[in-house]
Amino acid sequence: MKTIIGRELEKKILREVIESDNAELVVIYGRRRVGKTFLIREFFEKELVFEFSGQYDVKTKIQLQNFTNKLDQSTKSAFPSSLPSNWTEALNRLKTYLNPILDKKKAVVFFDEFPCIDSPKSDFLSSFDYFWNDWASKKDNLKVIICGSAASWMIRKVIQNKGGLHNRITKKIRLLPFTLKETEKYLQSKNITLDRFQILQLYMAFGGVPHYLKEVKKGESTNQTIDNVCFKKEGLLFGEFDSLFRSLFKNHETHVQLIRELSKKNSGLTRNELLQKMSIKSGGTASLVIEELEESGFVTGYIPFGKNKKDFVYKLTDEYCLFYLKFIENNKGKQSWVFMQNAQSWKSWAGFSFESICQKHIREIKKALGISGIYAEESSWRFRGDEKEEGSQIDLLIDRKDGCINICEMKFSEFEFVIDKKYAADIAHKISTFKEVTKTKKTVFFTAVSTHGFKNNEYKLRWVQSEITMNDLFA
Structure with missing residues (x-):
């Protein structure tokens, strides 16, 4: 078995699955390229007795033929089997294959890209429903894993199923991209020795997506890697954006439009603002698109400090999408990344990207602050001001139940960040405005979050x- 980097919680859940004395139906979902298939194949290397992956956008007949071919491989059949007439017949053949195995040992059956198998008018889901309830659920040695990249489909059609699969899921895993720590460990496992500042910049372009990180070559700098992978026509991420959404969502044009609108507003947009910009009616379509992008990990919703759920602000938080729309799409190989990185637009964008990464590493920030055991809510805060009063904005604050609030300022810099007189005045204004407008009675701490620390001076x-x-984010 290959080494599985990180994924400690997921491995714990999968260990419980294989040790269970009951039949298990496990759902695993997450964005494309995040490593779902690798995790299942490697973890259940010894127990996996049958695996079938749905093919995107093909007819039921082709899916059934692919399934039959995989079953023939598993049974080591000397002659090709006839094509089953429907999914009920196909799954009955699977039962025939599994019965003698399950009499002897625990076994794992893996359905990958599950949403693709359920092609229009295929009746696959209803057939699988019957397969599980009538037979599989009674086989204590059987562990069925169903996996899909179309996260919202998996939730609506399987986890929240109102039919025969209602409350039948025994375990569920939402697989997220690597954290910075896991990214570092993954690169080290490939004998790639980049320092943490280089890894952080790599993360800004690739995120923690394992399939993208596989493109990093030993002996190359982050700049070289980004140049080769993102800005050369043969590079994996040069044209990944369009295929990414096309393979995940039907009518993906609306999803892409929403992503583009969010990419223009670093501070995010409310639901109403999104609807206005996209010219789509409020209701089912908008809700579904937002939900699908949230569950797939591209978009994150935040409740601003002092507000409620109706004031949700949505932000584009997928690193690759942000990087693609800002730098790759309009460049298309015209300029090298080394040249673009020296432009002011990169420096401004890097600051925003670092903020977004910090917000994804709240657990590590709380650990560094020594407040891991204290209940806290993270949010942003904005005061628009008026003609008489200057506005103010806080991108991250941690509201703690021990009577304190951390106002976090996040700064990306190649060197130690220096607080000068002007910035010190901005800090003072930000803190005083927050206290005055929110009327908070809690103690407010100013927390500096940066790549290389803040330089010691009177203002610090x-x-x-x-x-x-930055090192604390890798903890």
């Missing part, structure tokens, strides 16, 4: 109560 001593560096 005056304002910074706690400091977090």
